[in-house]
Amino acid sequence: MNGWFLAAGITSFGVAAVHLVAGHRDVVRPLLACALADEPKRVLHAVWHMVSVDLTLSAAVLVCLALADDTSATGLVAWFVAAHFVAYAVTFLIVTLSVGWSKPLLRLPQWILLLPVAVLTVAGIG
Structure with missing residues (x-):
């Protein structure tokens, strides 16, 4: 078993849970209540759900990699994740830093949750 991949998978499940709970409260509810036209509002709502699925599937893949026998494909899949x-x-950092907010790194702190998954995954590849 690869403990790094397991830690990355568990962390990713945590990120998905934070996304689902906090994101629904802080992003989805205000989005659905705003005056934005229905079509772009529903597209953004669907994209939010797509990210939920993506984070959850990535977590499952990392746990599977942790439990799988090391194969030639393991490294490639891990690098992809x-x-x-x-x-x-990086996307969150660029968006946050481009706005000109005070204390920008804490305004959209999602990068703080995402980066450890990448670091733990790379450690598991080594």
């Missing part, structure tokens, strides 16, 4: 979490974290 790690890159995916790095891309998410």
